[in-house]
Amino acid sequence: METLPLSELAAFIRRVFALNLPEAVWVSAELGQVNTSRGHTWLTLVEKSEQDDSIVAQLDAVVWASGLKRIRKTHSLKLVNGVFQEGMSVRLQVTASFHERFGLKLIVADIDPDYTLGSLEKRRQATLEALQAAGLLDRNAQLPLPVLPQRLAIISADTAAGLADFQRQLADNPYGYIFHTDLYPAAMQGMQTGDEVMARLRQIARRSHEYDAIVLVRGGGGKTDLAAFNEYAICEALADAPLPVLAGIGHEIDDTVADRVVHRSLKTPTAVAVFLIEQLSQLEARTLHLGRAIATTAEQLRSQEVRTQLQYASQLQQTAAASLQASHLRTAALTEEVQRAARLALKTAETKLDHQKDLLDALRPETTLARGYALVSQNGRLITAPGEVQKGEVSVRLRDGRIRLRQV
Structure with missing residues (x-):
């Protein structure tokens, strides 16, 4: 060979x-x-x-x-x-x-850009269907957003222009609201986006009690730049986040899947900041309105209470006057009745006294003696029986004088 x-x-x-x-x-x-x-x-x-x-x-x-x-x-x-x-x-x-x-x-x-875009759309639809089947599309949206969302955990690239826009909008708000933010830097484009964003979400979950919401922001981009936000893994992590997620991740007309699973999706980082500022502004307006309503209600209640008290005072004065007049009438009637009773008692006493006087006159010894009776006494003791007479002098009292007798 x-x-x-x-x-x-x-x-x-x-x-x-x-x-x-x-x-x-x-x-x-x-x-x-x-x-x-x-x-x-x-x-x-x-x-x-x-x-x-x-x-x-x-x-x-x-x-x-x-x-x-x-x-x-x-x-x-x-x-x-x-x-x-x-x-x-x-x-x-x-x-x-x-x-x-x-x-x-x-x-x-x-x-062939159309091929890439078509492939991205197929993957986007597949992710949507999988999330829908898992019941994840509305999970994060069901978390309540605090009435004062001021403590924010931000996931973004630390050099992203969108992050700077977001922070500047928060800091320069016309109402002077104070927001507390912590940045969790992550890639917002390319192969590392999913892994880094999910890692930051896990870090935030361990400190979830320190925050009111998670903010996911990046600058503008086309469909291919935002491809990572159509992947199932990152969308699942966003849906399962323990806090409401506010997203501003691009300018495209078509939303990414991540826009569908977060609590609130806005087109730009600046729009997210405006939304947060408006939340506080609306709360302040509601609070002021409620304060005015409370003040108005309190004034109405006070005025009503004053009128009620004046009415009660008038009624009390009228009742007191009527009671006093009735008391005067009852007192006059009682006085007259007492006087009438006193006169009657006095007359009765006088009649009784006259009767007693007549009886006393009738019982007096002089009266008895005037009818021809005599009182016999010896040694100062009345003699009521012959056997009581002893030897000695006996005194006999007649109407017109005394006589003395000697018992022998």
Whole structure:
């Protein structure tokens, strides 16, 4: 068997590729890795098994700086940057290049953004259906938002312009409200977004008693920039968050799945800040209105109570006057009755006294003596029987005088 130098075998393989793949072809794949260097973009294209997500094919590709410039000119800069992110499903126009030293590499000549957007939408719908089946779409929305949401745990990239807008809007609110914020930095774009956001949510959950709400903010972005927020894992974590989540993660007309599972979704970080300020402003307005209503009610009750007391006083005065007049009438009647009773008692006493006087006069010894009777006494003791008389002097009292007799 002939033995070939490696260079000859490599040259043979290069000619085979050149003869069999002379023109560019379209290939679909997922971007496993994306790196940039000196204006060139280096890609690792992978195809995964539908059964277990294992890699069944893998090739390296490159977008030369000149080709990237041409692609960006054909498509929008933001759209191209969004497509070339790890984890994106892509459809690329490529040519095969085999170099004797560097091996096989695919050269990217063009991209199909619609394919990526369509793939993102399919994944978005699949995530929505899975969340709906798990009963997670409305879970976070059912958590009550405190009436004074001032203690905020913020998840955002620490250099994000949207974060600066949010913080500036809170600090410069016209009412002077004070908000207490803690930043939990996380990637807001790319392959690390899901893992970092979920890690921050776990950290916040351990300190949930310190906060009123979670705020998730980032700057504006296209659909491809926000792809991570359509993934099931991050949406499930947001739905299960122990606090209400307020999100302002982009400007797209179409919402991400994360917008559907949070407590409240607003289009921009500034809009989230405005919402929080309005919550406090509305509460202050309700409090002032309630205070005025209480003051008005208190004044009405006071006036009513004064009128009631005056009415009671008038009624009491009238009742007292009537009672006093009735008492005077009863006193006069009682006085007259007492006087009448006294006169009657006096008359009765006088009659009785006259009767007693007459009886006394009738019983007086003088009266008896005047009828011819006499009183016999001896030694100062009345004699009522003959046997009581002793020898000696006996006194006999008559009406007109006394006589003395001697018993012998």
